[in-house]
Amino acid sequence: MTSPDTSYCLPALTVLAVAASLLGCAPQDAEPGQGKAYFDEPHQVPLGVPYEGKDPVADEPETVASADECGRGRGIDPDGNCVPLVTREHEFGGMVQIPAGAFMRGDIPARYNATSGRERPHHEHAGQPLFQDQLPSYWIDGYEVSRKAYSKCVEAGSCSPAVCLDGTDGRPTDRQLGDAELDAFPQTCVTHEQAEAYCSSRGHRLPSEAEWEYAARGPEGWMFPWGHEFRDELGLALGPVGYDPLDVSYFGLKGFGGNAIEWVADAYEGDANLSRYLGGEFRKKDGPLARSWAAWKRGLCGGSDCDLGTRYVIKGGRSGARAAAWQLAKGQTIAEPPANNFEDDRAIAQHERLGFRCAADLEPDATVLTVPKPVAPLPLYRQVDGYDLFLGVAEAVDREEAARFCSVLIAPGDPKELPEGGNGWRLPTLEEIRAVSVWFGGPGPFWAVEGAAEQTFVDTQTAEWDMVEATDDEALMARCIRSR
Known part of the structure; x- marks a missing residue:
């Protein structure tokens, strides 16, 4: 991850700083006496070792005078007690119950630079503007699906082998591997369909974009999963799932900010966030964005109306940012993929850094937890x-x-x-x-x-x-x- 360009951005950064204060720059570590989330604690890389979460029954509920005293990594039960988030294991990791709550979805770019868009119109900031969303409680994986977990699904006949656009399997280089085992790395190069198939084999599904983002940033609107501060030491190389001790989200999950970028369930629309504030259409069918898209698509498949498939949202890095990648139509290939995607990122389709994690609905008889912290709305x-x-x-x-x-x-x-x-x-x-x-x-x-x-x-x-x-x-x- 490279440091963002900060030239010509004083007003935008001023907005960003004020926005951060409005969203609530709460302490990003658990306060004394409030406990840690499971994924904050040291753990071994999950090479098939069963997930060892906390037993919510064995933990005594913590009575608090107000929800404000209940820290991150916890939720409020129906009796008003502050309790640890419920976790459950599966063979290659585990899931965390995310408490129901409201949060601010979307992104606040540090600057708005239209220079590159004048030459080739595209969405540079598809995550803006912010809007308030509300979610019920649900389950989501604590970290990305590993290569070992996916290989077991392939062996069982429920999944097909993952292959990148260049024909490789996306494995990290020897230098990236170091002393780690290949099986511990995120499974990448998967199509959207393959990711869905894996989650289905577990009785689960891909998370929605809203579920992914809420699990990453929590109710306080952190710009990155770990807080508001940019971390320039994060590179584009893959590491074992859960390896970065600082890449911990508000709810204590790992891998949302660094490591693999991830598929979610939603189809991509560049103006999706903006359209929530519109009472009609504003783009022309022959406008600059439409013309640019048609030209780019012709370069991929030879025509503006060819069926390449469906583009789905991919997430990673900044919590509210959003990009897209193709689930290519059956029989469709891209013989010579361009260096960059339409929006200037690199994940055109099954990319060497494109992985996923799974989610699930809460069972009807499960105890519903709610988030202790109320959403801090940002004026639009x-x-x-x-x-x-x-x-x-x-x-x-x-x-x-x-x-x-x-x-x-x-x-x-x-x-x-x-x-x-x-x-x-x-x-x-x-x-x-x-x-x-x-x-x-x-x-x-x-x-x-x-x-x-x-x-x-x-x-x-x-x-x-x-x-x-x-x-x-x-x-x-x-x-x-x-x-x-």
């Missing part, structure tokens, strides 16, 4: 100097699409049904951008009333914006404003 628009500023951004839009995006926007607090003429949201003028620059988030360029506006200079105290040249059909970004 800010009131600044007489303006409302929506914090979500439409990416890869031409000038007409940008204006249409603002006209169909329904921000929190707006009428649920879009009134005729919209809710007053519109593109900003250059002077309005300058007035709210601390919250605008550059460098852009963004569409403005006068044309394209870009952040041209940043130092520790100022952020300057000016107009730049752009044709009306170019793919820039759009952020909406309205007068109060």
Whole structure:
């Protein structure tokens, strides 16, 4: 994992810092007396060793005066007791019961840079904006499915061998292996269908995107599974499942931030998060994003209407970020995969770092736990100097699409049904951008009333914006404003 580019991003980082405080930068380690989650504790790499979780019956419930006193790795039972999260074993690991609760889904990018999108329009930040979600209690694996676990499924005839697009099985290099055993590494190079088949063989399923993200970040909206701080020592090499003692999520699970990226159950839609705040369509069928997608797909299979299969969401790294990979249609292959996926990541299909974990519904007679910490919601628009500023951004839009995006926007607090003429949201003028620059988030360029506006200079105290040249059909970004 490389360090992110921080040039031209003072306002965006200001937003990020304030957002972190709003979401709740709680201590990221268990406080004294609150206990540790199972996966916080030292353990052996699970080479077929049975999972040894805690016995919730043997643990005495901890009576607390309020849920705020109940730490991470615990839940509130129906009697109001603070109890350890329930765990259960299976042959190659174990599952944790995630308590029911609300949380903020999505991502807050550190900067909005449309430079690469002008050349090849695509979604750079498909995880934005944030929105509040609610989940019932469910089970999820404590770490990724290992190669040993998957090989047993193949031997039993319930799974098929995993093969990367390049024909290899995705095994790590000798240098990456070191003293570890190959069986301990995550099973990668699987298709979405193979991941589903493995989970089904256990009587389980793939987690939904919401379940994966909630298990990774918890109710306090951590930007990364371990907290808000970026860790630049994490590389792109694989390690044994559960090997990183710092890659521990809010609920005490491992591998969400580093190691393998992971399939989830949901089909991918680039504007999925943004569409929750829209009362109509804003993209044109022949807009810049549509044209870019058609050209990229022609390079993969020779035509814009060819059947490559279905793209599903893949998760990893930043908790709320989202990307996609193909479950290729039967008989479909990609003879010469391009270096990068459409969104600029590298997992086009069964990739050498693409693995998975399984989830399951809670049994009807199981004791339901709820999360001790209430969700800390983040405002989706800010009131600044007489303006409302929506914090979500439409990416890869031409000038007409940008204006249409603002006209169909329904921000929190707006009428649920879009009134005729919209809710007053519109593109900003250059002077309005300058007035709210601390919250605008550059460098852009963004569409403005006068044309394209870009952040041209940043130092520790100022952020300057000016107009730049752009044709009306170019793919820039759009952020909406309205007068109060």
